[in-house]
Amino acid sequence: MGPLIPNGVIASGWDFVIAILIGLVFGFILEASGFSSSRNIAGVFYGYNFVVLRVFFTAVIVANVGFLYLDYFGWLDLSKVYVLPTYFGPMLLGSIIMGLGFIIGGFCPGTTFTAIAIGKKDALFFFIGIFIGIFLFGEGFPLYDKFYASGYMGNATIEDVLGISAQWFTVIMTVVALASFWVTAEIEKKVRKNRKEYKF
Amino acid sequence: MNKNYIFLTILMLALAVGTLFLHKEKEYEQIKPEELLWDIIQPTRYVTTDQVAKMIIAKDPTLELVDVRDSKQFEKFSLPNAVNVPLSDILKPESQDYFGLPGVKVVFFSNDDITADQAWVITKRMGYNDTYVMKGGLNCWIETIIQPKEPEETAPYTEFEKYQFRKGAQMYFTGAKVESSAKKTEVKVRRRKKTSVAAGGC
Numbered sequence: 001m002g003p004l005i006p007n008g009v010i011a012s013g014w015d016f017v018i019a020i021l022i023g024l025v026f027g028f029i030l031e032a033s034g035f036s037s038s039r040n041i042a043g044v045f046y047g048y049n050f051v052v053l054r055v056f057f058t059a060v061i062v063a064n065v066g067f068l069y070l071d072y073f074g075w076l077d078l079s080k081v082y083v084l085p086t087y088f089g090p091m092l093l094g095s096i097i098m099g100l101g102f103i104i105g106g107f108c109p110g111t112t113f114t115a116i117a118i119g120k121k122d123a124l125f126f127f128i129g130i131f132i133g134i135f136l137f138g139e140g141f142p143l144y145d146k147f148y149a150s151g152y153m154g155n156a157t158i159e160d161v162l163g164i165s166a167q168w169f170t171v172i173m174t175v176v177a178l179a180s181f182w183v184t185a186e187i188e189k190k191v192r193k194n195r196k197e198y199k200f
Numbered sequence: 201m202n203k204n205y206i207f208l209t210i211l212m213l214a215l216a217v218g219t220l221f222l223h224k225e226k227e228y229e230q231i232k233p234e235e236l237l238w239d240i241i242q243p244t245r246y247v248t249t250d251q252v253a254k255m256i257i258a259k260d261p262t263l264e265l266v267d268v269r270d271s272k273q274f275e276k277f278s279l280p281n282a283v284n285v286p287l288s289d290i291l292k293p294e295s296q297d298y299f300g301l302p303g304v305k306v307v308f309f310s311n312d313d314i315t316a317d318q319a320w321v322i323t324k325r326m327g328y329n330d331t332y333v334m335k336g337g338l339n340c341w342i343e344t345i346i347q348p349k350e351p352e353e354t355a356p357y358t359e360f361e362k363y364q365f366r367k368g369a370q371m372y373f374t375g376a377k378v379e380s381s382a383k384k385t386e387v388k389v390r391r392r393k394k395t396s397v398a399a400g401g402c
Contacts, residue, residue, distance in 0.1 A: 061212060061216070062212075065212070065215050065216050065219060068219045068222060069215075069218075069219070069222070071224065072222040072224055166219075167219045167220045167222065168220070170216055170219050171216045171217055171219065171220060173216075174212060174213060174215075174216035175213070175216075178209050178212060178213060181205075181209070182209070
């Protein structure tokens, strides 16, 4: 059945509408998880708040395990799911810059907008900064266009590159994620005195 | 610790370990059963041995002969320029290279046409078009092309034409010698007896 648009279940003209709906839900989850606070985000680096790590790790393992089951039941054809092509060097550098921005600014592009939505001034400055950065990158592109396209590895997946089966990688990932949940919870208990115990 | 966290951790771990037991067999994309059934009952997939012989002699580049018997039988005897894809190997990826080429007619053959028909159904289900079956298989090939039988005298003219073609094809494939079809009949010349008597006249 899936993916829905490549298989023609949903006409391709709907992709932007769906993107808006997913964006609304994504923004809501980011805000509800506390991602609109730069303290929460930068807290991962300083070691007193690991909510970012927990939220994203949860997203990764749920999607990872879920995709494998959906593929097995025939509801989603994983071979048709778009895999972003890998450019090893540029991606490594990009992730370092992104990480630095995360620590210094306290936002990532997505969380900036959730923070603006609840009226944070620091997010507004970060937002302006994003566009200055995009402009400078675009203007200076001829200087590093060769590096930008270097290290191309195609639509590489961990299965292809490391030779581990997707199932085993999922198990390892899940164990690491779950272990990190428990460890970071213990760390937070010791470090933070005003920590809230969430109940559900 | 919250009991819910413990429960969720165990659940997630169980689901993740569960993925190790998912073994999905590769599924090929298939055509719809109704379409397959419709194609199966059509006789259009059959080509005659004469048509195949004609195409081989004409060195038709669009013809691709696929021998679906096992490799032992293939080595013993097969048609010229045929490739060997045993029926058991037909789903292997390396066999797929032969099918689905644009503008190429794939003709399956075996000793009879049953195995070739099976190969045809399999490739049809996988969605390949332009696949055909040589009617009667190699047995029919031997009967019609290699050892053609002369039609009866009362047979229609087209039968004789076909026979002529088959004889020609036989020569092409086996190198048999020409047999002249005209039987030698003694020509008797009847002479009129000469008569000394003046015949007729005024």
